[in-house]
Amino acid sequence: MNSQDQIPGLEQEKIDSLSADILRPVRINKSFLLWITFLFLALIICLYVYSIQLRKGLGVTGLRDITSWGMYIANFVFFVASSLVGMLISCVLGLIGFRWVTPIARIAEIVAVAFAAVAGLVIISDMGRPDRLPYVFLYGRVQSPILWDVTVVTTYFVLSLLLWFLPMIPDIAVARTRLQNRPSLLVKVYGILSFKWVHHPEQYKILNQAVKILIILIIPTALAIHTVTSWLFAVTPRAGWDSTIFGPYFVSGAFVSGTSALLIAMYFFRTNFRLQSYITDYHFERVARLLFLVSVVYLYFNLNEFLVPAYKMKKFDAFHIHELFAGHYAFAFWLVQLGGLVIPIFLLIFRFMRKPLPLLVISIFMFTASWLKRYLIVVPPQGHPYLPVQYVPQEWMVYKPTLIESTITLATFILVLIIITLLSKFFPVVPIVETAREESDQEAKSHEKH
Amino acid sequence: MKKILSSLLLFQILAGLLIAQEWTVPADKKGRLSPFPFSDSIRKAGLQLYSLNCMSCHGTPGKGNFQALVPPPGDPATDKIQHNADGELFYKVSEGRGQMPSFKNTLASKDIWTIVSYIRSFNPAYVQSVMPEITSGAYSGAVIALSLLLNPSRDSVMLKASAIRGNSVVPVTGAGVKLFVRRTFGLLPLDEEKTTNDQGMAFFPVPSDLPGDTAGKIQVSARFTDEDQFGPVSKDTLLQVGLKIEPVSLVKDRAMWNVVRKAPWWIILTYSLGVLVVWGFILLVLLKLRDIYIIGEHIDSVGAKKNES
Incomplete structure (x- = not known):
């Protein structure tokens, strides 16, 4: 064993046993190859479909004059929302001092990085002329929330990537010495990415400073990213978007979709990577409580968002609310509100529902409902434009996503899965050094008690 | 639900009754004719005026794409509208009824006739009869003219109507006259209708706060109320009676909406x-x-x- 592997203040055996468990899934095996081939094949099919849109323009989608923001923008909002979980888990909870987040913090960051990275691409899918993307930067108006959004999404992605990568450097150094039998390219990458990490106390000190800066920096950025996304809607006078609480409404909704995404990812990594002794029932219980909390907050904002305009029933608000409550979108709306929020909140009260498997089911419901919710935020308010539009065919009045649109949207999810797969198959998903430190701290504490 | 249906039905019946009710034009207005023949250039101008004033409800003639209103506005190319005499069309556009607005203050009679000429271009069977020159009344054979003069004190406009026959000029007395100010979307009547006095003059007070152009100029237009008797004589002129209005550019200063x-x-x-x-x-x-x-x-x-x- 290399002498560089000596970590000050930690027993060698602990590192050995931890890295044996955590680094075991970091390998290229048959099932991984099968899975990633499947993903790439699916992606290629979707890219072919995208090439149709690129050739023929946005006319191949259901987007028309009246509803010009459809599934793509709903998907974008959803992706931005889901990426917010990284900030919630590793920053807010970490900064407050909850130690239990350590083993799942990196999973949260992987989810954040994947969704934030693809969020930008989702926007490009909504562009008829994606070659004009540089114009946003060349001719962008500093007064426009679109420019703010592009800025914060990019910044948040970079911050999330750094926050995933920086705390992992010691682990990469551990992997570098222990995974010499892996493909030489991967070992080389470990060599570069470990930044000459030798577990020197000074290096730890600097790294902790850097991570602390990131943790503090990412909180306002994450709040900005989703508040600005909500402003894309709320700065218009359109009934259904014209709301002063859209910022916190979006942020609290983001925590719901992000936390449920995290729970799904936790369940998957725990069973497939056999990490049951690191991601325990206790962690699921904790995250379930968090999910309960953010869902109740979100329910509160929902109540505000609908009760106040529904009480006044101003002409255009009334159209919108009627469409949601009893009209064209009623089924989806109540499915989202009840199946994706009220019933899960009720179920989460019970202890046995906070076990991994029931949580997986609840999370899948909430995650799906979160996507549908974004669709209901984006699409229905456009159905009643203030200005009457004349002489348009009936099919222009009602938005219906086309197969092409849905396939391209599917592609963005495939991309997210590819990113999550690559990040988790080539790098440890549970922090090794931090977990070791955590465990030895606890052991020291229990020694003191005895 | 039943209640809604029955009230809808009632509404339909009432609307149907309204449609069924003939829009009768007074006999003396029915036979009214255009003072000028409908030429191609007139029809072209008519298309412009039609697009600005009529298209939003009646749609493009011949396409049947009028608005779904109750009663339906109808397509001007159809028999329903084409069976009207010229005078009837002129009257209906001028006066309006129900949802159809009155255009007598928005458009000059010349403009309404121009629109009639455009509507008639969709009727291949139509043959126009032009109004014979006005020779009747007290001023037969004379050329009727209007002139406008601003009072030195700038608080009123003097209108003078005269009949010119050869070298002799006589005042047109006892004639109803109107004065309009031309605004962006039509004509704004200035004060009430007046009757010319025995010198052929009528005075229109001008409010002191009328917004004019950058030089304070206002375009005014005078005409007779009874065009049947005096013909479509009008007088348009620029008068220096308005406030000087400098248009404020909304993109001059720093602003959220600016570049x-x-x-x-x-x-x-x-x-x-x-x-x-x-x-x-x-x-x-x-x-x-x-x-x-x-x-x-x-x-x-x-x-x-x-x-x-």
């Missing part, structure tokens, strides 16, 4: 500072990464030297 070069300072500063601060810290983090690398490299080289010795 990025003219964005408000506070937003440029907030945005730039925010980006600079956050990315400054990101740079700082990257520099710390560099420090980590330098320390590692140093320890590596020290270790290597030790191994050598």
Whole structure:
């Protein structure tokens, strides 16, 4: 064993046993190859479909004059929302001092990085002329929330990537010495990415400073990213978007979709990577409580968002609310509100529902409902434009996503899965050094008690 | 639900009754004819006027794409509208009924006839009869003229109507006259209708707060109320009676809606500072990464030297 592997203040055996468990899934095996081939094949099919849109323009989608923001923008909002979980888990909870987040913090960051990275691409899918993307930067108006959004999404992605990568450097150094039998390219990458990490106390000190800066920096950025996304809607006078609480409404909704995404990812990594002794029932219980909390907050904002305009029933608000409550979108709306929020909140009260498997089911419901919710935020308010539009065919009045649109949207999810797969198959998903430190701290504490 | 249906039905019946009720034009207005023949250039001008004033409800003639209103406005190319006499069309456009607005103050009679000429262009069977020259009444054979003069005190406009026959000019007395100010979307009547006095004159007071152009000029238009008797004589002129209005450019100063070069300072500063601060810290983090690398490299080289010795 290399002498560089000596970590000050930690027993060698602990590192050995931890890295044996955590680094075991970091390998290229048959099932991984099968899975990633499947993903790439699916992606290629979707890219072919995208090439149709690129050739023929946005006319191949259901987007028309009246509803010009459809599934793509709903998907974008959803992706931005889901990426917010990284900030919630590793920053807010970490900064407050909850130690239990350590083993799942990196999973949260992987989810954040994947969704934030693809969020930008989702926007490009909504562009008829994606070659004009540089114009946003060349001719962008500093007064426009679109420019703010592009800025914060990019910044948040970079911050999330750094926050995933920086705390992992010691682990990469551990992997570098222990995974010499892996493909030489991967070992080389470990060599570069470990930044000459030798577990020197000074290096730890600097790294902790850097991570602390990131943790503090990412909180306002994450709040900005989703508040600005909500402003894309709320700065218009359109009934259904014209709301002063859209910022916190979006942020609290983001925590719901992000936390449920995290729970799904936790369940998957725990069973497939056999990490049951690191991601325990206790962690699921904790995250379930968090999910309960953010869902109740979100329910509160929902109540505000609908009760106040529904009480006044101003002409255009009334159209919108009627469409949601009893009209064209009623089924989806109540499915989202009840199946994706009220019933899960009720179920989460019970202890046995906070076990991994029931949580997986609840999370899948909430995650799906979160996507549908974004669709209901984006699409229905456009159905009643203030200005009457004349002489348009009936099919222009009602938005219906086309197969092409849905396939391209599917592609963005495939991309997210590819990113999550690559990040988790080539790098440890549970922090090794931090977990070791955590465990030895606890052991020291229990020694003191005895 | 039943209630809604029955009330809808009732509404339909009432609307149907309204449609069924003939829109009768007074007999003396029915036979009214255009004072000028409908030429191609007139029809072209008619298309312009039709697009501005009529199309939003009646749609493009011949296409049947009129608005779904109750009663339906109808397509001007259809028999339902074409079976009207010229005078009837003129009257209906001038007076309006129900949802159909009156255009007598918005459009000059010349303009209404121009629209009639455009509508008639969709009727291949139509043959126009032009109004014979006005020879009747007290001023037969005379050319009727209107003139406008601004009072020196600028608080009123004097209108003078005269009949010119050869060398003799006589005042047109006892005739109803109107004065309009031309605004962006039509004609604004100035005061009430007046009757010319025995010198052929009528006086229209001008309010002191009428907005004019940059020089304070206002375009006014005078005409007879009874065009049947005097013909479509009108007098348009520019008068210096309005307030001088300098149009304010909304994109002159820094504003949220302006181009990025003219964005408000506070937003440029907030945005730039925010980006600079956050990315400054990101740079700082990257520099710390560099420090980590330098320390590692140093320890590596020290270790290597030790191994050598």
